[in-house]
Amino acid sequence: MDGILNIKNVSLTYQSDTQETQAIKNLNLTVNKGEFISIIGPSGCGKTSILSLISGLIKPTNGEIFINGEKVIKPHKSIGYMLQRDELFPWRTIEKNAILPLEIKKVKENKYKAFVKNLLEKYGLKDFINSYPSEISGGMRQRVALIRTLASNPDLLLLDEPFSALDYQTRLSVCDDVYKIITEERKTAILVTHDISEALSMSDRVIVLTKRPATILNEHIYNYDKKILPLKRREDKNFGKEFEILWSELNDGKKGY
Amino acid sequence: MEKKDISENRLLYLKEKKQRKFIVLSFQIGILVTFLILWETLARFNIIDPFLMSMPSKIISTIKDLLLSGELFKHISTTLYETLLGFIIATLLGTIIAVLLWWSEYLRNILEPYIVVLNSLPKIALGPIIIVWFGAGTKSIVFMAIIITIIVTIITMENGFLGVDKNKIKLLKTFGATKLQTLTKLILPASLETFVSCLKINVGMSWIGSIMGEYLVSKQGIGYLIVYGGQVFKLDLVMASTVILCVLAGLMYFLVVLIEKSIKKRR
Numbered sequence: 001m002d003g004i005l006n007i008k009n010v011s012l013t014y015q016s017d018t019q020e021t022q023a024i025k026n027l028n029l030t031v032n033k034g035e036f037i038s039i040i041g042p043s044g045c046g047k048t049s050i051l052s053l054i055s056g057l058i059k060p061t062n063g064e065i066f067i068n069g070e071k072v073i074k075p076h077k078s079i080g081y082m083l084q085r086d087e088l089f090p091w092r093t094i095e096k097n098a099i100l101p102l103e104i105k106k107v108k109e110n111k112y113k114a115f116v117k118n119l120l121e122k123y124g125l126k127d128f129i130n131s132y133p134s135e136i137s138g139g140m141r142q143r144v145a146l147i148r149t150l151a152s153n154p155d156l157l158l159l160d161e162p163f164s165a166l167d168y169q170t171r172l173s174v175c176d177d178v179y180k181i182i183t184e185e186r187k188t189a190i191l192v193t194h195d196i197s198e199a200l201s202m203s204d205r206v207i208v209l210t211k212r213p214a215t216i217l218n219e220h221i222y223n224y225d226k227k228i229l230p231l232k233r234r235e236d237k238n239f240g241k242e243f244e245i246l247w248s249e250l251n252d253g254k255k256g257y
Numbered sequence: 258m259e260k261k262d263i264s265e266n267r268l269l270y271l272k273e274k275k276q277r278k279f280i281v282l283s284f285q286i287g288i289l290v291t292f293l294i295l296w297e298t299l300a301r302f303n304i305i306d307p308f309l310m311s312m313p314s315k316i317i318s319t320i321k322d323l324l325l326s327g328e329l330f331k332h333i334s335t336t337l338y339e340t341l342l343g344f345i346i347a348t349l350l351g352t353i354i355a356v357l358l359w360w361s362e363y364l365r366n367i368l369e370p371y372i373v374v375l376n377s378l379p380k381i382a383l384g385p386i387i388i389v390w391f392g393a394g395t396k397s398i399v400f401m402a403i404i405i406t407i408i409v410t411i412i413t414m415e416n417g418f419l420g421v422d423k424n425k426i427k428l429l430k431t432f433g434a435t436k437l438q439t440l441t442k443l444i445l446p447a448s449l450e451t452f453v454s455c456l457k458i459n460v461g462m463s464w465i466g467s468i469m470g471e472y473l474v475s476k477q478g479i480g481y482l483i484v485y486g487g488q489v490f491k492l493d494l495v496m497a498s499t500v501i502l503c504v505l506a507g508l509m510y511f512l513v514v515l516i517e518k519s520i521k522k523r524r
């Protein structure tokens with residue numbers, strides 16, 4: 001078994017008072033170390049559920065998930081999960097927010113705290129370490145959220161539409177920031193999004209899901225230079241063509257298979 | 258940009274704001290003064306019966322008499338003690354129970370109908386039972402204050418706890434947080450504002466409880482003075498006690514507002 005993440009034949013069924021819903025059907029996926037992959041699919045197809053499964057927040061109905069060869073049964077220490085909104089706690093300063101995972105995991109060593117502080121300084125938050133979330137911009141908040149995700153030095157990052165709450169301009173620049181941080185810190189990342197160009201501008205590989213119950217419709221591997229930032233990558237001559245391929249595939253996915 | 262232009266507009270804005278504040282304050286004082294003068298005059302000229310309605314000057318002299326005889330302090334301290342004790346115990350105990358209800362969904366579901374019924378029940382109906390159980394003394398009065406205040410506390414705090422953003426809870430779960438950590442790192446700090454507004458409600462509730470308790474059983478206290486004054490038709494005493502009550506309750510509320518301000522400043 002190679003790869004940092006192995007998803008094997010995973011299915012997920014939700015139970016509610018009125019009905020039973022199959023969200024994911026026979027999902028198989030291997031993610032290699034250092035890869036940046038995106039998962040796109042029609043809205044409501046269970047993209048977020050996939051991240052919840054990988055992170056161990058929920059259990060698959062069938063199948064197994066392995067991280068570094070270890071079976072996932074509860075929230076795993078080598079995973080960092082970034083949610084749609086920054087979810088910074090308004091009563092904590094930026095630094096205290098960023099070290100929250102260390103507090104929860106009862107990591108006492110100062111080197112981790114220094115690591116977080118270093119990240120904050122490195123990515124333009126030096127002057128805001130003792131500020132409160134309400135005092136900084138949405139883009140900065142999202143950067144803090146990413147650094148918080150990186151605090152416990154996870155191997156695998158799960159990004160659940162982390163830019164969807166931002167306005168378009170901020171979104172593009174935060175996208176660059178996040179990409180830069182993730183590649184510089186040499187992390188593996190899985191991005192879930194409904195924004196095709198966002199997926200295309202950041203990823204080495206894009207997975208297209210069908211509508212619910214979600215399963216993999218197709219996957220595309222790209223060979224963009226990793227050093228080129230997402231915004232710049234949008235200018236690539238093949239970008240428009242790739243976009244259209246994904247677009248039509250997504251629409252086919254909506255119709256069913 | 259000319260700094261002068263901005264500051265002129267700003268000055269105008271500040272001036273208007275000040276004026277508004279002044280108008281509100283003058284009306285507030287004006288209403289009170291007019292009311293007192295009207296009351297005093299009408300009573301003096303016997304247009305309203307001063308025996309039934311009392312009058313401001315008599316209220317003041319009654320308070321003065323109470324103060325000089327040393328009675329005032331005794332009554333105030335008695336009621337204040339009962340109210341504060343009821344307030345503190347009910348707030349703490351209510352919050353703890355709310356934490357337990359947040360903690361266990363089972364407990365929450367099981368206890369829900371009981372809390373609903375207790376909330377709807379007029380607590381004064383429990384008066385006779387309370388007297389039999391706790392005797393005709395301070396204990397009964399404090400218990401009355403507690404039971405009136407605690408139900409509201411439980412409901413308010415429980416709603417506050419359950420209203421905390423689910424995504425923030427999810428975030429903590431991804432860090433592998435335990436339930437206790439979720440409580441201390443998120444639920445409690447996030448509910449601080451709810452707690453302060455709960456304190457505000459509880460000021461009123463605990464006064465209702467202690468005065469109601471004193472109506473039922475008491476030998477001293479502001480509530481006792483009111484009931485006693487009513488029984489012997491000393492309306493001056495009733496009115497004077499009510500005024501004292503207004504001042505005390507107002508002060509206690511003001512204290513909570515001060516607490517609220519110091520909390521807001523720290524955030």
